[in-house]
Amino acid sequence: MMLYTHILAGVFVFTIVSEIVNPSANPGFISLAFMISIIAAIAPDFDMVFELVPRKLRIVKHRGITHTLLALIASSAIITIYNKLLAVYYSFGYGSHLLLDGVTKSGIKPFYPFKYKLRGPITTGGLSEIPVAAILIISVWILA
Numbered sequence: 001m002m003l004y005t006h007i008l009a010g011v012f013v014f015t016i017v018s019e020i021v022n023p024s025a026n027p028g029f030i031s032l033a034f035m036i037s038i039i040a041a042i043a044p045d046f047d048m049v050f051e052l053v054p055r056k057l058r059i060v061k062h063r064g065i066t067h068t069l070l071a072l073i074a075s076s077a078i079i080t081i082y083n084k085l086l087a088v089y090y091s092f093g094y095g096s097h098l099l100l101d102g103v104t105k106s107g108i109k110p111f112y113p114f115k116y117k118l119r120g121p122i123t124t125g126g127l128s129e130i131p132v133a134a135i136l137i138i139s140v141w142i143l144a
């Protein structure tokens, strides 16, 4: 999925999780939870930094280890040490990324080191991604 779809998913996750956990009315916490949701929703694609490194020297490839449940669990555990409630936002944000990339034709291998590939019918950046983004926008609009 494209960056804009992942960001929309982060906003969607923030909206849903806030409905469920009903955070305190502390504006500072709510702002932080919003940022964490969006950062988590795009975090797995930070592996694209390695696209700048020559192919033979790359230790991390795109949609590799950062697009696994292992990365989700490990990074969520680190956030949990800091704040359990923020970790809920983070986990769902990160999970939204894996789910969205998992329904694309390129897919992901969520159960690393096992080779099972999760994939779907959507072309990243294609017309089929637009309804996904639209559903996210409409969902947030309805819930907000």
Ligand SMILES: [Zn+2]
Pocket (backbone or CB within 6 Å): 001, 044, 045, 063, 067, 097, 101
């Ligand atoms: Zn991705």
